[in-house]
Amino acid sequence: MEIAPQYGDLIGAQPAPVLPLTGGLRARTRTLSARIERTKTYRGLDDAVRRGLHIRAFSLARDRYVIFSDLHRGSGQKNVDDFLHNRDVYCRALSHYLGQDYRLVLNGDVEEGWKTNYRTVSQVYAETAIAAEREFAAQSPTHYLRIYGNHDDALANPALVRRYLGPVFGAVSVHAAVVLGGRIVIAHGHQGDLYSDRYAWLSRKAVRYGWRPIQRVTGIELNHDAENSARLSARDRHLSAWARDNGLLLICGHTHRPHFPAPAAGAALPYLNDGACVHSDGITGIEIEGGEIRLVKWRLRASEAERSVLQSYDLGRILHANACARAH
Numbered sequence: 001m002e003i004a005p006q007y008g009d010l011i012g013a014q015p016a017p018v019l020p021l022t023g024g025l026r027a028r029t030r031t032l033s034a035r036i037e038r039t040k041t042y043r044g045l046d047d048a049v050r051r052g053l054h055i056r057a058f059s060l061a062r063d064r065y066v067i068f069s070d071l072h073r074g075s076g077q078k079n080v081d082d083f084l085h086n087r088d089v090y091c092r093a094l095s096h097y098l099g100q101d102y103r104l105v106l107n108g109d110v111e112e113g114w115k116t117n118y119r120t121v122s123q124v125y126a127e128t129a130i131a132a133e134r135e136f137a138a139q140s141p142t143h144y145l146r147i148y149g150n151h152d153d154a155l156a157n158p159a160l161v162r163r164y165l166g167p168v169f170g171a172v173s174v175h176a177a178v179v180l181g182g183r184i185v186i187a188h189g190h191q192g193d194l195y196s197d198r199y200a201w202l203s204r205k206a207v208r209y210g211w212r213p214i215q216r217v218t219g220i221e222l223n224h225d226a227e228n229s230a231r232l233s234a235r236d237r238h239l240s241a242w243a244r245d246n247g248l249l250l251i252c253g254h255t256h257r258p259h260f261p262a263p264a265a266g267a268a269l270p271y272l273n274d275g276a277c278v279h280s281d282g283i284t285g286i287e288i289e290g291g292e293i294r295l296v297k298w299r300l301r302a303s304e305a306e307r308s309v310l311q312s313y314d315l316g317r318i319l320h321a322n323a324c325a326r327a328h
Contacts, residue, residue, distance in 0.1 A: 044191025069253025108149025
């Protein structure tokens, strides 16, 4: 399979104009904030695609990919490690995909770098989740693909990847994005976000020195059940607009909200979200296989791992509709 950096006409659409500044001060402030965030999102995603890994020889009919994001695996401490309760179902899901010759894409926020140091994470999960992922890494360089998010943004630095992941996985790279066949972009989705990107330094301190102690003492749980949400948040709308304007399919994580709506016949579908692996009732991810794309959920029932398909589409039709929408 050919892997090469690719630059050019894949990206570069300008953000659609936001409504003019009219009305009261509050409305003007909201409009200006939305305009800034959309511009920053477009620039951040453009840059991620330019610097990302491009897999040109992607085969819609032959290749199999599974995409998970937002594991937030941490110290193994109860009340603090948001991944701990889903560790077993995650490992069983990976065993299934390994046996079916899927390629594994981890779409950011894999390690909880804002609360925990990376070496601790590697030690805690060495015999479970990391061991399961190493099975993919042993297959080929394209069977284990990593993308960084905001909570593991230190891994944007190749030297830190070698320091923290090298002893565990060997020669592994962590990318800004992965692009399949020039038409499917997989990126974490934090690009341009006010507190997750532009002021990530402040959010990191707030999480480590504020939220982590509160979570440890109180056991407050913010994770929710995995549900396919048709509603777009402001963050989703910026991501979707970038993908629509570029005629691409963008697959993100970051929001922890699976988004996989049912499109009208022939309509474009520029943006999907794989959800997270910290849901209170299991994990969600996106499968690409046999020309289909699916949102799936894994959970434990009576100690058995259960996979359910929440939504599926014909991927070829989606890609064609997205390209046609941009042309018009």
